[in-house]
Amino acid sequence: MQIFILEDDEAIGIGLTYSLENEGYAVTLAKSVGQAYDIISNNDFALYILDLTLPDGSGYDVCKKIKKKGDLPVIFLTAFDDEVNVVMGFDMGADDYISKPFRVKELLLRIKSVLRRYNKETADGIIRLQNLIINTNEAKVYKGNHEIILTAMEYRLLLILLNNRGKVLSRNQLLENIWDIDGDFVEDSTLTVYIKRLRDKIEEDPTNPQYIKTVRGLGYIIEDDK
Template sequence: MRVFLLEDDDAISMGLKYSLEKEGYEVTNAESVMQAKKLWQRDCFDICILDINLPDGNGYDVCKFIKEKEDVPVIFLTASDAEVNVVMGLEMGADDYICKPFRINELMARIRTVLRRAGKRDVDVSAGDTTVEKLGNISIYKSEAKVTMRNEETGDETNVELTALEYRLLLTFCNNKNVVLSRNQLLQDMWDVGGDFVNDNTLTVYIKRLRDKIEQDPSNPQIIRTVRGMGYIVDG
């Protein structure tokens, strides 16, 4: 699934590209209206994420240009949720909008929704068990961003309510089974577009909160295990 990203802020564009590629999307990034139009003249994409305020124009112009060529889903990034901005974007043919600052998980959910409405197959939507990861009695349904815990005695599953950063931390462990992750590696992976600053002390808090929610005995964790002097590991 190919994503066209138009964003002139380097920090945001790099973070978004990194997060989208981790979810399996192929991302092409442009930083200006001129560059965006040149890319569209020689390539095609499945969905567009467009910033509104750009150095040589605005995302509305690019949206109009794209819609004249092809009916591709568009999500606007806007620094303001003022009604005039929202209405103008929707009248231009946009399918959705999201206000800065935003959570990565929220954007991912909106992308999946827009792709489903457009009849396009999302990277996370597949048959079988490939969208479900198992960690002990924990099940992670990636296509729904949902986590459940199975009761060992009854076999019943209950939802585990995680914050966006807790969920991202769990996914990081899930995607690196049998690999010892250092605290520095975990900190680098917990970048957040919403502006949440995660330092070493905050990471300790998040790991504790996550263990409290998914471990049978948080004082003796069996899912997220500590490797002394090195970091943490989750067994495959």
């Protein structure tokens, strides 16, 4: 799972990176608002951890840019005297904050709590997967703030993969669970077409998919965020 950190204090940045990588996360660290803009403009992350006070700007500004991409999880790191401004962060859509100095174990618990809220289906029928939002009650899919129009087959295929997150599904397993509009079974070659069309709609780069991944010789998987 990819986590982005914005922190100009070198000791804190190195310590956070080391601790999170030991927990199995992949970490990208930026030390300035300028660096952060360059990185988040070209990459998506499962979680963003932002310091509030940077030499060239504020974590608030970076949070605004992140939230323009979609409903993505953000945790603020604050000094004690920043706490009076935390409400501003929540108004921008931040999910949590933690004050410096902090215990790494506490931050890890906060991270897992926020990710659970985003990556598990809730009572209102919402499934969140990074930049995708699937409203199962309305059978609608959103990429960031924009609705993606899927065919019935594409939507059914996406739900099958989502309901088996973390599990590789073979082509035969997928074919057993999908059928065309007339109720006929889908042929193997047609499944390839549906996978391609679905990737074209939900992936930033369909040639390098981040959601529906191919496991060579085995099948397809949507990885489960831990």
